[in-house]
Amino acid sequence: MLALIAIGLLAIKSATFQHPYASDNFNRQLFFSVLSLAVFFFIYFLPHRLIKLLAVPTYALTLFLLVLVLVVGKTTYGAKSWIVLGPIGFQPTELGKIGLIFMLAYWLSKPNVTLYKVKDFSISIAISVAPLLLILAQPDMGTALVYMIITLAILFWAGLDLFGLFTLISPPVIIFLYFFGTVPLLIGFVAIIAALFYFKKDLFTSITIFVINLASIFLFEFGIKLLRPHQQKRILSFLNPSADPLGSGYNAIQASVAVGSGGLLGKGYMHGSQTQLHFIPEQWTDFIFSVVGEEFGFIGAALAVVLFALIFFRLLKIASKSKDYFSSLTVIGILTTLVVHFFINVGMNIGLMPVIGIPLPFMSYGGTALIVNVAMIALAMNIHANNREHV
Numbered sequence: 001m002l003a004l005i006a007i008g009l010l011a012i013k014s015a016t017f018q019h020p021y022a023s024d025n026f027n028r029q030l031f032f033s034v035l036s037l038a039v040f041f042f043i044y045f046l047p048h049r050l051i052k053l054l055a056v057p058t059y060a061l062t063l064f065l066l067v068l069v070l071v072v073g074k075t076t077y078g079a080k081s082w083i084v085l086g087p088i089g090f091q092p093t094e095l096g097k098i099g100l101i102f103m104l105a106y107w108l109s110k111p112n113v114t115l116y117k118v119k120d121f122s123i124s125i126a127i128s129v130a131p132l133l134l135i136l137a138q139p140d141m142g143t144a145l146v147y148m149i150i151t152l153a154i155l156f157w158a159g160l161d162l163f164g165l166f167t168l169i170s171p172p173v174i175i176f177l178y179f180f181g182t183v184p185l186l187i188g189f190v191a192i193i194a195a196l197f198y199f200k201k202d203l204f205t206s207i208t209i210f211v212i213n214l215a216s217i218f219l220f221e222f223g224i225k226l227l228r229p230h231q232q233k234r235i236l237s238f239l240n241p242s243a244d245p246l247g248s249g250y251n252a253i254q255a256s257v258a259v260g261s262g263g264l265l266g267k268g269y270m271h272g273s274q275t276q277l278h279f280i281p282e283q284w285t286d287f288i289f290s291v292v293g294e295e296f297g298f299i300g301a302a303l304a305v306v307l308f309a310l311i312f313f314r315l316l317k318i319a320s321k322s323k324d325y326f327s328s329l330t331v332i333g334i335l336t337t338l339v340v341h342f343f344i345n346v347g348m349n350i351g352l353m354p355v356i357g358i359p360l361p362f363m364s365y366g367g368t369a370l371i372v373n374v375a376m377i378a379l380a381m382n383i384h385a386n387n388r389e390h391v
Contacts, residue, residue: 001362001377004307005033005370007300008363011291014270015284025284025365032367036374043378048386051379052326055106059127062099065092066134079138090368093143096131098372098379100150101333103127108158109326115160124155142356146340148172153336154329157319163199167209170195171216178217189213254280256351259293259301266297284365286357289349304363308342311377318384327383334376 012029016022065083069092073080082089104127107113113120128151135144156165170192177188192213196206258274267273272294274280280287293301312335319331338361345360347353359366361373 001311001374004304004311004362005036005374007292007304007307008288008360008365009033010269011288011295011363012284012365014272014295015275015288015291017270022282022284028367029365029370032370035367036371039371040374040378043375044382044385046382048327048382051330051382052106055102055326058095059099059103059106062092062096062131063134066096066131068092070134070137073138079140081138081140081143093135093138093140094368094372096135097146097150097337098376100128100131100147101154101330101337104151104154105326105329105333108154108329109324115155115158115164124158125151140357142344142358145344145356146337146358149340150333150336154333157329157332163201166195166199167212170209171213174213174216175220178220185217252348252351252355255287255290255349258287258290259350262294262297262301264298266293266295266300269295271295286345286355286359286364287349288360288364289346292363293349305346308338308361312339312342315380318380318387322383322387324383324387327387331380331383334380337376338373 009026009029013026016025019025069083070080072083074082074084074089076082081091081093083092104124107124107127108115115121115124128147132144132147135147152165152168155168160168174185174188174192177184189210192210196209201209254274258272258280261267261274262272272291274294275283275291280290283291289301289304292304296303315331315335315338319328319335322328322331341358341361344353344356344358345364348355348358359369362370
């Protein structure tokens with residue numbers, strides 16, 4: 001984690017060097033890095049039993065802040081997602097990730113709660129839907145997607161069977177295939193029919209699942225019309241960035257060029273042409289990985305990927321070995337959050353994912369995200385350190 005923060009600071013320094021309005025961002029990120037370490041040690045030394053007691057209050061605070069931001073929030077890039085108090089601003093959606101993870105883990109770890117009861121399953125979904133709807137109201141589609149995947153991962157770890165997971169995942173997959181034309185969409189529906197035969201459910205259940213997937217396309221079309229024009233362009237430019245090379249596809253194209261031009265060893269620190277000439281607007285946020293790829297090359301980018309992989313495998317090991325169900329679910333939620341951010345952000349930088357405003361953990365500029373990500377690692381390490389006390 002410290003190594004990734006250090007690489008991020010180096011990349012932010014390079015991306016903002018002699019920038020007309022962002023040259024002070026490195027100093028700010030350095031301050032937040034120090035502050036995040038103070039938060040880390042505070043959480044790491046918290047009594048473990050207190051963590052579970054914080055679940056409901058953290059979730060309640062999340063909902064309150066998500067409502068508050070809709071009322072008094074600052075609009076940035078078409079989304080009302082920031083609460084600004086004088087010189088200080090923060091994003092409630094970042095804290096909300098911990099709130100969602102805590103609340104789902106708290107509910108699913110209660111005695112006699114099982115996903116095979118309709119009531120318990122419905123409450124689990126409602127816990128996720130409440131903040132999700134508030135985030136969609138901002139609107140922030142990228143963060144909403146992260147919340148959905150966090151929910152799916154925790155439910156799966158809590159015992160949701162493959163059919164339940166298939167039921168929840170198949171509509172988003174169909175929507176994704178819809179982007180690529182009729183043939184991939186038909187292949188998707190054939191795969192759904194094959195899966196329904198494999199699960200051997202009754203006819204009514206199978207038809208219902210098929211109709212839900214069919215309806216998801218029409219609901220998606222309706223939802224697209226509710227988005228702002230720039231958000232629609234971002235989604236559509238994912239399939240063909242070159243269709244609007246100076247508009248919605250510009251960042252994706254320039255980031256891919258920067259990463260690809262780095263070669264094996266890179267162009268050298270502060271010598272990347274794309275980075276130093278500021279071809280990518282605000283490269284220090286969502287496109288920080290392209291700075292690493294251009295200036296440190298494949299070796300530098302691979303090092304960052306390996307560091308992330310080490311964190312992911314370590315978190316999975318902690319979740320697997322935890323004797324406490326609440327702790328295990330919490331760590332899985334933390335792991336999922338970091339994995340989703342990593343894959344979407346790196347995918348954005350190399351043209352494999354749409355540009356949806358997802359920062360790279362520990363490396364992208366942003367105080368709120370950095371503090372929350374470090375806090376999540378502290379939670380996982382607290383759980384691991386106190387594993388012998390779990391019952």
